[in-house]
Amino acid sequence: MPLPGRRSLELGRRTLVMGVVNVTPDSFSDGGDFVDPDAAIAHARRLVDEGADILDIGGESTRPGAEALPAEEEWRRVGPVLEGLRGRIDVPISIDTYKADVARRALDLGAGIVNDVSALTYDAILAAVVAQRGAAIVLMHNRGRPSTMYAQAVYDRPVSAEIIRELTVRVQAAERAGIDLDRIIVDPGLGFAKRAEHSYAALAGMARLSALGRPILSGPSRKSFLAQNADTPPADRVLATAAAVTASVLGGAHIVRVHDVAAMVPVVRVADAIRAADGR
Secondary structure, three states, X not given: OXXXXXXXXXXXXXXXXXXXXXXOOOOOOOOOOOOOHHHHHHHHHHHHHHOXXXXXXXXXXXXXXXXXXXXXXXHHHHHHHHHHHOOOOOOXXXXXXXXXXXXXXXXXXXXXXXXXXXXXXXXXXXXXXXXXXXXXXXXXXXXXXXXXXXXXXXXXXXXXXXXXXXXXXXXXXXXXXXXXXXXXXXXXXXXXXXXXXXXXXXXXXXXXXXXXXXXXXXXXXXXXXXXXXXXXXXHHOHHHHHHHHHHHHHOOOOEEEEOOHHHHHHHHHHHHHHHHHOOX
């Protein structure tokens, strides 16, 4: 997959690991751990050393119930991190945002992918920015805003069928806006506008997303549907994440988005070997 600046992603030979860098005080998993730019930069470089193929940097929590953040505050968080990583890492950077202004400024500092939880529905200008810059984009299945998404977690047909139908519309919208099809990645949106049973159904139906004809990103890492009970903190969901990552790889995911890169790289490699032994 081509990226700006003569970079590219080699998708399909093996599953790529996207490491999460949350520059937020309130993310569900590690909010507050990397608010300081120096801490976030050190964390990002550590993830690369641990085997991350891509870094996903975000400054706004989109957990269920989260409030929207002004673009200037989001940029105040992520801008120094992007600046600090410039020229210091060799892997592509994804900016986790749905705002055109944040995406534009991140692309100016070397990001090559926009990871949009809204699939181009929150900011009408974002598609044009991505198209003009020749960036790649992740279109994630979602419904509504974080404050209302659970109210829309109603599925009248198999979950994967509804995900495919709704993502098909979003892929077509991206193309109409001028984004090249070969720069589009799709994400089933585990945990977004989905209750636990819906996320498990989406994982079980991951292979069906191949009907979209686009590379698939799966992001199960530490999410609440993996918790054994309500008291299980995100950091204690690593083994459950490993199971979901394995299911994602066996279901055909091209990229898995994870917090615990060192732990998940060997999981992905074994899952890749299993999939290869099956001839897929």
